[in-house]
Amino acid sequence: KAAEHVKQQLLEIGIQDARIEQFTSDGAKKYWTHTSPVGWEVKSAELRITEPEQNLIARYADIPTSLHAFSNATPPEGTTAELIDVGKGTKPEDYEGIDVKNKLVLATGRARTVHEEAVFKREATGVITDTLAQEFKNVRESIDIPDAHGYQGIWPTAENLGKVTFGFSLSKRQGNHLRNLLRDKKTVKLHATVNARLFPGNLDVVTATIQGSEKPNEEIFIIAHLCHPQPSANDNASGSGLLIEIARTIQILITTGRIPLPKRTIRFIWVPEFSGTIAYLHDHPDAANHLIAGINLDMVGQNQELCKSTLNIDRTPDSHPSYLNDLILNLTEDTIQQFDHQTAFGTSSTFRYAESMHSGGSDHHVFVDSTIGVPCIMLLQWPDLFYHTSMDTIDKVSPESLKRVGWITTTAALILANADTNTAIYLLNQTCSRGQTRIQTTQHQAIQALYEKKDSPKTKKDPQEHAKALTKAAYHHKNKIKHITQREKQALHTVKKLAANPDIDALIEKFTKHIDETSNNAIARIHETVVLISKSLGITLPTQPEETDAEKQAKTIIPTRQLKCTLDMDTFKELIGEDQYKWYEETSEKDTKFALKRFEILNFMNGRRTLYDIVKAVSAEYGETNMEHALRFVKDLEKTGFATLQTT
Numbered sequence: 001k002a003a004e005h006v007k008q009q010l011l012e013i014g015i016q017d018a019r020i021e022q023f024t025s026d027g028a029k030k031y032w033t034h035t036s037p038v039g040w041e042v043k044s045a046e047l048r049i050t051e052p053e054q055n056l057i058a059r060y061a062d063i064p065t066s067l068h069a070f071s072n073a074t075p076p077e078g079t080t081a082e083l084i085d086v087g088k089g090t091k092p093e094d095y096e097g098i099d100v101k102n103k104l105v106l107a108t109g110r111a112r113t114v115h116e117e118a119v120f121k122r123e124a125t126g127v128i129t130d131t132l133a134q135e136f137k138n139v140r141e142s143i144d145i146p147d148a149h150g151y152q153g154i155w156p157t158a159e160n161l162g163k164v165t166f167g168f169s170l171s172k173r174q175g176n177h178l179r180n181l182l183r184d185k186k187t188v189k190l191h192a193t194v195n196a197r198l199f200p201g202n203l204d205v206v207t208a209t210i211q212g213s214e215k216p217n218e219e220i221f222i223i224a225h226l227c228h229p230q231p232s233a234n235d236n237a238s239g240s241g242l243l244i245e246i247a248r249t250i251q252i253l254i255t256t257g258r259i260p261l262p263k264r265t266i267r268f269i270w271v272p273e274f275s276g277t278i279a280y281l282h283d284h285p286d287a288a289n290h291l292i293a294g295i296n297l298d299m300v301g302q303n304q305e306l307c308k309s310t311l312n313i314d315r316t317p318d319s320h321p322s323y324l325n326d327l328i329l330n331l332t333e334d335t336i337q338q339f340d341h342q343t344a345f346g347t348s349s350t351f352r353y354a355e356s357m358h359s360g361g362s363d364h365h366v367f368v369d370s371t372i373g374v375p376c377i378m379l380l381q382w383p384d385l386f387y388h389t390s391m392d393t394i395d396k397v398s399p400e401s402l403k404r405v406g407w408i409t410t411t412a413a414l415i416l417a418n419a420d421t422n423t424a425i426y427l428l429n430q431t432c433s434r435g436q437t438r439i440q441t442t443q444h445q446a447i448q449a450l451y452e453k454k455d456s457p458k459t460k461k462d463p464q465e466h467a468k469a470l471t472k473a474a475y476h477h478k479n480k481i482k483h484i485t486q487r488e489k490q491a492l493h494t495v496k497k498l499a500a501n502p503d504i505d506a507l508i509e510k511f512t513k514h515i516d517e518t519s520n521n522a523i524a525r526i527h528e529t530v531v532l533i534s535k536s537l538g539i540t541l542p543t544q545p546e547e548t549d550a551e552k553q554a555k556t557i558i559p560t561r562q563l564k565c566t567l568d569m570d571t572f573k574e575l576i577g578e579d580q581y582k583w584y585e586e587t588s589e590k591d592t593k594f595a596l597k598r599f600e601i602l603n604f605m606n607g608r609r610t611l612y613d614i615v616k617a618v619s620a621e622y623g624e625t626n627m628e629h630a631l632r633f634v635k636d637l638e639k640t641g642f643a644t645l646q647t648t
Contacts, residue, residue, distance in 0.1 A: 002226050003204035006244060006270050010208045013248045014255060015268075018208035023279035025272075026200035027158035031282040033568040033642075035157050037275055039201020040070050044193070047128075047168045050080060051189040052181065058149070058168055064229045065390045068111050068127065068167030069153030071194050078193035081125040085182050089114040089127075100124040104190055106178055111152035111167055120163045126192060127167035130175025133388045139308060140385050142172035148389035151229065156198070157570075166194045205280050206270040210250060212417065213261040220266050220416045221294040222246060222409060223363050223376075225273035233394045235387060238301030240270055242402050246410050262417035264292065277363040278565060281372060288367075292497055293324050293416055294376035296364035300405040302381035303398040309385075310352040311405065314378035317358040318483070318621045319603035320368045321491035322375035323427045326434045327415070329355050331408045339404055351404065357621065360596060370603040371564045375494065379405055416498070424499035425507060428492060432511040435488030436518040442484055443522035446477035447529050454533045463539045472545040474530040476624070478523050483620035485519035550627040551612060558646040559614070559634045560607035567602060567642065569595075575640040587629060593622045598633055605634075605643060 003020050010018035023031075027038035045060035045067045058066035081104045086094050089107030094117070101123045107114040108131045118124035132150045135141050142148075152169045170178075181188050206226070212218065224239035231237075247268045253259045271277045281287055302309040313332060315325045332353050340349035358368065367376035381401065386392045415423060453473045459466040492508045492515075534541045573581040588594045597618050604614040611634055612627075619625040637643035 003206050006206045009244050013251050015208045021205045022202040025203045031278045032565040033571040034278050039199045041197050043195040046193055048191045050191050052186045063149050063390045065151045066149045066169055071166035071196055072164040073196050074194045078191050080191045083188040083190055112155050115154045119165050126165045130170040130172050140383050146173040147171045148391045151388040203272050203276045203279050205276045208268045210266045212263050212265040214263040216265050217290050218264040218292050219290050220292055220413050223269040224297040226270040227272040231393045233392050233397050234301050235299045239297035242406050264417040266413055266417050277366045288372050288374050291374045295409050296362055296378040298362040298378055298380050300379050301397040301402045303396055306396050307384045309381035310354050312354055312356045312380045312382050314356055315358050316368050316375050318487050319600055321487045322494045323431045324375045326430045328377050331411055335404045369566045419498040421499040424495040424504055427495050428507050431491050435515055439484055439518045439522050446526050450529050467539045467541050471542045475545050477526050479616055480620040481522050483617055488515050554612035554627055555610050556648050557611040559605045560644050561602050561605040563642045576636050597622050597625050
């Protein structure tokens with residue numbers, strides 16, 4: 001219905017090529033390494049407590065997020081079962097000494113993993129959860145919204161459809177009440193009734209275009225996901241609705257003669273998140289060759305004060321540098337002049353925005369994979385107190401936020417759709433100056449970090465260890481400057497997608513020298529600083545950091561990726577085995593950026609870089625990366641056929 005609504009709106013606007021494309025989605029069909037989800041339809045569901053008290057706990061018609069997505073049907077009369085608390089419920093040890101067969105389990109872990117452990121492996125009747133996705137201490141915790149029901153899902157494949165039962169997502173207040181009853185040694189029984197079905201379905205992708213007048217085969221695209229259960233006002237009715245308004249605005253500007261047709265085509269895309277984008281690109285193998293740049297609108301309408309949100313410009317990863325990052329940042333800054341009142345003391349704006357490293361988490365992540373290779377940024381209000389809960393309602397949406405993000409996106413799309421040599425020169429200047437600033441900022445941070453290292457109590461008592469620690473720190477910061485320098489220089493070359501001629505080449509060469517000069521000065525300052533610190537401490541610095549056995553080995557390995565698109569970790573888990581995969585889960589708990597580091601390791605695997613050089617780049621981008629972890633990952637990639645390793 002949502003896809004049909006979007007299509008009808010576009011047709012009424014006058015965009016006549018609006019259509020819905022369907023892609024098989026049955027839990028078995030694979031798009032590269034990604035398995036499509038099954039179809040799911042719900043008519044009704046409710047959960048009641050029958051012992052030691054009788055009350056309605058949740059009803060799907062009232063709170064759609066109270067039912068775990070992809071829950072299966074119960075018998076028509078429903079199912080009654082005793083409730084057992086299994087703690088987090090995501091690991092085998094959570095079930096030691098507990099028989100959950102034919103029981104309902106109460107858990108604080110992610111629903112999908114709890115279902116796998118409790119239902120699929122131990123024949124539990126169903127799962128009850130009461131947790132939020134992605135809690136942040138002092139920012140977003142269950143205690144802040146104790147009556148919210150988190151959006152959780154089972155996400156089964158065709159292989160385990162026969163094992164799927166049902167689950168409910170309760171509020172923290174409701175979960176605590178059930179736990180208190182269990183702590184009082186009372187038998188707790190719940191009665192669940194679910195009328196739902198799982199079936200082979202389709203992924204509905206809505207696309208529409210405003211055709212370019214001069215270069216119709218070159219496309220600027222804007223994308224938003226259209227898939228979450230109600231209410232999902234900000235995630236992502238805000239992005240999908242705003243994308244309709246952007247299409248309407250551009251179409252009206254053209255039909256009323258206020259602007260000419262754009263030179264390049266502007267494409268609008270609405271997708272089921274991740275799965276729709278991957279299926280679309282898979283079945284349109286030539287699409288990436290036509291896409292010049294994109295903007296992903298995901299959770300853009302937040303009332304920042306209510307939601308505790310900041311508009312984030314989620315950059316392209318360092319493996320895919322682009323002028324696009326600075327264009328969007330510049331336009332975001334321009335909104336202060338466009339929409340906020342000015343006073344004698346400066347702007348009165350309270351609007352918050354920030355630039356962030358690539359974080360994945362939405363459809364832009366697919367486009368910037370090195371095998372797709374299309375620059376795409378995300379505009380996202382984050383964090384959001386009400387994210388993925390029953391409280392993500394229309395009253396949390398701000399018209400001002402939508403207007404501001406709409407202006408940024410529409411302006412960027414029109415600039416890029418009409419870009420020529422003059423635009424490219426403007427973008428080159430912007431990218432160069434901001435790149436130099438980023439190098440200088442990194443230099444300031446490095447010097448501050450070195451002085452903090454100087455006073456570190458961990459190594460200060462041992463002069464030799466202190467010297468090693470300072471040398472290692474200085475080496476890391478110099479490496480980071482060098483990495484950023486390469487990134488910024490590569491970003492300059494990306495404007496040639498918009499205009500390529502001798503004048504542009506000459507300007508790129510000139511600006512490259514400016515960036516190199518800034519970089520050399522920054523490295524010199526870092527070196528001077530660490531030398532002065534060592535003199536003040538009366539210690540002698542090693543010429544270079546000690547090299548570990550893992551680093552020596554990594555220098556001899558040149559990995560080449562052998563898979564298209566992002567790596568689906570469920571497929572990876574199946575291939576290496578559940579026991580081996582536990583290491584990845586444990587490592588991700590210790591290193592919260594491990595998933596992004598794996599993504600970038602794959603992106604940098606071009607058959608020319610050594611693993612050592614790849615890890616240096618990833619460390620500069622996402623923080624220190626354990627070389628042994630990287631070695632294990634690429635060796636597992638080789639075992640699964642997703643990479644080849646050449647030794648030198």
